[in-house]
Amino acid sequence: MESTDIPVLPRGVRLHFDKVREKWVLLAPERAVTLDPVGHAILSEIDGTRSFGEITQMLAQKYDASVQQITQDSAGFLDALRNRRFLDVTA
Amino acid sequence: MTKVAPPIAMLAELTHRCPLSCPYCSNPVELARQDQELDTDTWVRVFREAADLGVLQLHLSGGEPASRRDLVSLVKAAREAGLYTNLITSGIGLTERRLNELDAAGLDHVQLSLQGTNPELADEIGGYNGGFKRKMQVAEWIGKIGFPLTLNAVLHRRNLHQLPRALEMAQEMGARRIEVATVQFHGWALKNRDALMPTREQAAEATHLVTEARAALKGRLVIDYVPADYHEDYPKRCMGGWGTSGLNVAPDGQVLPCHAAQSIPHLVFDRVQEKALSEIWYDGAAFNAYRGTDWMAEPCRSCERKTIDFGGCRCQAMAIIGDASATDPVCVKSPHHGALQAQANAHASQDDAELTYRVSPGKPVEMAE
Numbered sequence: 001m002e003s004t005d006i007p008v009l010p011r012g013v014r015l016h017f018d019k020v021r022e023k024w025v026l027l028a029p030e031r032a033v034t035l036d037p038v039g040h041a042i043l044s045e046i047d048g049t050r051s052f053g054e055i056t057q058m059l060a061q062k063y064d065a066s067v068q069q070i071t072q073d074s075a076g077f078l079d080a081l082r083n084r085r086f087l088d089v090t091a
Numbered sequence: 092m093t094k095v096a097p098p099i100a101m102l103a104e105l106t107h108r109c110p111l112s113c114p115y116c117s118n119p120v121e122l123a124r125q126d127q128e129l130d131t132d133t134w135v136r137v138f139r140e141a142a143d144l145g146v147l148q149l150h151l152s153g154g155e156p157a158s159r160r161d162l163v164s165l166v167k168a169a170r171e172a173g174l175y176t177n178l179i180t181s182g183i184g185l186t187e188r189r190l191n192e193l194d195a196a197g198l199d200h201v202q203l204s205l206q207g208t209n210p211e212l213a214d215e216i217g218g219y220n221g222g223f224k225r226k227m228q229v230a231e232w233i234g235k236i237g238f239p240l241t242l243n244a245v246l247h248r249r250n251l252h253q254l255p256r257a258l259e260m261a262q263e264m265g266a267r268r269i270e271v272a273t274v275q276f277h278g279w280a281l282k283n284r285d286a287l288m289p290t291r292e293q294a295a296e297a298t299h300l301v302t303e304a305r306a307a308l309k310g311r312l313v314i315d316y317v318p319a320d321y322h323e324d325y326p327k328r329c330m331g332g333w334g335t336s337g338l339n340v341a342p343d344g345q346v347l348p349c350h351a352a353q354s355i356p357h358l359v360f361d362r363v364q365e366k367a368l369s370e371i372w373y374d375g376a377a378f379n380a381y382r383g384t385d386w387m388a389e390p391c392r393s394c395e396r397k398t399i400d401f402g403g404c405r406c407q408a409m410a411i412i413g414d415a416s417a418t419d420p421v422c423v424k425s426p427h428h429g430a431l432q433a434q435a436n437a438h439a440s441q442d443d444a445e446l447t448y449r450v451s452p453g454k455p456v457e458m459a460e
Contacts, residue, residue, distance in 0.1 A: 018145070027147060027175045029200040030202070032099055
């Protein structure tokens with residue numbers, strides 16, 4: 001994912017707090033993906049207007065980590081979501 | 092035994108009624124009549140119990156779920172309970188107005204079945220004239236509203252040649268996902284093995300086409316593939332393991348570990364009218380019958396794959412060799428594997444076999460001639 005890409009959760013994909021398992025999950029058509037803290041943090045910042053670069057910068061400040069580290073930690077996860085059509089990208 | 096995890100998915104078979112009469116219907120041969128169906132209030136209670144139990148995904152199925160007049164209310168209640176709602180439908184019984192009502196009720200996703208890629212074959216398989224045309228209209232409305240769509244192409248010897256067109260249709264409809272589902276022989280399909288069994292060549296070709304299409308359509312169309320398991324060497328990981336992640340509520344309130352579980356005659360199923368769903372899931376005899384690995388005999392017991400496929404499908408072991416605790420005969424390690432493959436080839440060579448259609452619930456079953 002490029003830093004200028006704008007990720008967006010398509011219709012039918014949403015964050016959900018699983019009260020029984022006490023975990024955040026991403027609900028998608030016929031699937032539920034358990035989220036780790038980084039995954040949840042990134043998906044929470046997706047609003048259809050912020051770019052991937054802006055999101056990683058925000059999170060870097062919030063968690064006192066480097067942008068590079070956050071990009072590295074999340075790129076594979078987000079690509080996997082894209083390949084499953086759980087995440088769309090607009091340029 | 093290790094601690095039992097809560098279920099993730101629940102299949103709610105709202106009714107066994109259906110306008111179609113597909114010869115591979117996964118419903119049991121003994122269908123529940125309309126007067127046995129759970130009422131709206133009971134379903135709503137079950138949805139809440141399911142959410143409290145840990146279910147995240149609710150699949151509203153049948154029969155044809157659109158045959159239930161209270162479908163919109165049920166979707167609304169399921170969403171209010173916090174469940175992700177998926178409608179598994181042939182499209183028959185859905186009008187544009189009803190789809191708009193489902194949209195307003197919060198329906199999350201639609202899975203639309205496909206009996207064939209042209210009206211002649213689709214309507215022959217579904218046993219319903221005009222069904223294909225109607226389905227195409229429904230697909231257009233689904234696209235217009237913007238529901239996420241999965242196309243479920245059910246494939247067998249008669250229509251496997253249409254797989255390339257089915258993949259195109261999924262893209263034309265704007266589907267994000269297609270299920271390329273080769274018929275699994277349970278329920279009514281078991282009566283139609285001569286008519287529907289794919290040839291070994293067809294099964295191999297389908298696997299080849301799916302592999303190529305997955306690469307070509309990566310990121311655009313997700314392809315889930317259910318192979319023709321009689322021709323495979325390892326069994327399906329049925330239900331992700333018995334009593335592991337999913338449960339099924341039949342129209343009359345019986346709670347089943349899988350949709351075909353009633354084909355195992357010694358199992359007794361609890362009903363939602365009599366017990367709480369959590370009690371049924373954790374303590375029910377049917378759910379504990381094949382949970383985990385303790386029930387296994389050889390060759391499963393010492394097999395390194397035993398927690399990969401959990402011995403395969405219990406209903407298939409029952410149907411083929413009459414022992415639900417045996418290794419699924421699809422498995423290359425089963426002593427019945429060779430016989431099953433020979434049997435599959437024999438079924439697949441019955442070129443003149445006629446379709447035995449599913450009947451409607453509550454009407455007498457016609458005897459085969």
